[in-house]
Amino acid sequence: MRIKNLIASLSASLTTVGVQFKDHEGEGFGKVYTYKTDLELEVGDEVIVDAPSTGLTVVKVSRVDTLADINMDAPFTYKWVVGKVDVDAHNARIEKEAELEKEFAVIKAKARKMRQIAQLKADLGFAEDEKCDELDALVAKINAQ
Numbered sequence: 001m002r003i004k005n006l007i008a009s010l011s012a013s014l015t016t017v018g019v020q021f022k023d024h025e026g027e028g029f030g031k032v033y034t035y036k037t038d039l040e041l042e043v044g045d046e047v048i049v050d051a052p053s054t055g056l057t058v059v060k061v062s063r064v065d066t067l068a069d070i071n072m073d074a075p076f077t078y079k080w081v082v083g084k085v086d087v088d089a090h091n092a093r094i095e096k097e098a099e100l101e102k103e104f105a106v107i108k109a110k111a112r113k114m115r116q117i118a119q120l121k122a123d124l125g126f127a128e129d130e131k132c133d134e135l136d137a138l139v140a141k142i143n144a145q
Contacts, residue, residue, distance in 0.1 A: 004077045009070040014038045016070065017081065018063030019049060028060035034069060037081040046085040058085055 008014060017037050020028030035049050045061045070078060117139060118128060126132045 002074070002077050006072065008036050008078055009068055009072065011068065014068055016065045016068045016078070017041055017047075017061050018065075019047065019059040019081075020062045021051075021057065021059055022046075026060075028062050032062055033059075034078060035081045036068065036070075036078045039081060039084055041081070041084065046087070048082040048085065050079055050082055052079075056082060 008016075014036050015038075016034050018032040018034055020030055020032055023029045033049075033051075035047075037047075039047075041047065041061050041064055043061055043064060046058050047061055048056055049059055051057045051059075117135070121130070121132055121135060122128070124132065124135070126135075
């Protein structure tokens with residue numbers, strides 16, 4: 001009897017889940033492997049496990065046990081689920097990044113426009129800090145369109 005398996009079977013704070021490796025379409029297939037977990041999981045969740053042959057691997061939960069399903073005579077020690085893949089948080093980060101990218105593009109366009117106006121003022125013979133009411137009025141007219 002393995003001590004870690006005994007501890008897992010006696011623990012009230014954990015359960016076991018059945019997981020399957022994913023095919024090329026992201027669906028679970030093949031043999032179901034049992035892992036220990038203290039995470040709130042549902043069938044269909046994607047989790048990370050430390051698989052003996054592939055290391056850290058994303059797999060699909062195919063079974064959630066109400067009570068830990070530990071075989072005390074198993075010739076191995078059950079491994080832990082490393083974590084749950086949080087696709088919603090990942091998508092939110094990507095969305096926020098895209099929004100910030102759009103905001104930055106607006107700032108870049110505004111800076112480019114300000115450089116063009118400064119160059120035009122210089123071409124017209126005005127100093128950088130000198131006021132040019134006619135040019136300001138023309139820019140305002142252009143922006144009003």
